[in-house]
Amino acid sequence: MSFQHALLGFMETSPRHGYDLKRAYDGLFSEMRPLRFSQIYAILARLQRDGLVEQVDGPGGLGPDRKTYAITAEGVTDLERWYDEPEAAQSPIDSTLFLKITMALLSGRPADSILERQRAAHSARMRELTRAKAVATTEHERALIDFALFHLEADLRWMDHTAQRLDELRRDVGG
């Protein structure tokens, strides 16, 4: 998750202080992945060190949050490079499920019933999200829920696919 580019993106529209950045981020992404104040300040310090943002005079925030940051020309170049380059088409980082099924087969445990329970948990979550989508009030909210739904669907398809090949897979992993 590229917090750095999200923050640069907000600063591209106007200079911000930490509180502004937090509010802008939370408005769009907090449900996806929270970002704490301490993380924001750490990222800003790094961006400043690398010359991608600089401190400018501004209205000033409250309390310790007085510094205003603006994106530099180098920062804009970095951001543009990020938009131009497609993300690496990586497989999901969380492959716990794959690991669990492999280990279950290896140790002679009933992988089919582990898959079946996982399936039920995934289905229940998808029903919950589908209900939430029906009462969502913004397209942004719906798009975020869809993002989760399509990924859960992909997991389920993998489970269905693999459930029909467990015997072969067991032989393969030496279970």
Add this chain to the structure above:
Amino acid sequence: MTSAAEPRPVVVEARCVTRVFVADLAVTAVDRISFTVAPGEFVAIEGPSGSGKSTLLHLLGGLDLATTGSVRFEGQDYAAMDDDTRSAVRRGGIGLLLPVVDLVASLTVWENVAITRLLGGQRLVGGRQRARELLDQLGLGHRADLVAGRLSAGEAQRAALARALFNRPRLLLLDEPTSSLDSVRADEVLGLLRQLADDGQAVVMATHNARAAAFADRSARLCDGRLVVP
């Protein structure tokens, strides 16, 4: 009057139903399944290809009869009805959407939607308004006057759904109702089914699609004709 003590009304109930097909060898397509659907319930039937979803749906609609066990529609056992009675019950109470869409290619789309009126000995034109309303709801209002043979697969599927809804059936049975639709259209159709269920419609839908199944209140999962309990 409904009171708390009154038993929950049931639209369709399968009791330990089994369907064996005998060809070269016997296949138990549906194996001792018990299953109940109440008004306002939206139930998905899931499971791999060949697990018995369509067979169960046919049994619930009286299109096919159980080898053993019973299926009752509003309390009446399909097996105890003669063919004419069973057809009449189906026509009056059940809306059906099968995977192979069989619209009459030479009639207009709205005429296809209202076609059940012909079977009831009524003229089509009296159903024009309702047919158009349904087509509008399914995003097909602009196709109402087109000859059905011209529809795309996804449009034909939605027209067939409108036809299934035309008689305000008490039970809606759908076999892969979104198989020809892209995900945006599928969501619209499923949203409408969800809304119908929230308004009291009983809906049973066989599907391979987990996102579609997530619109239902619950899923019955089949594997080799058996209900899977996780």
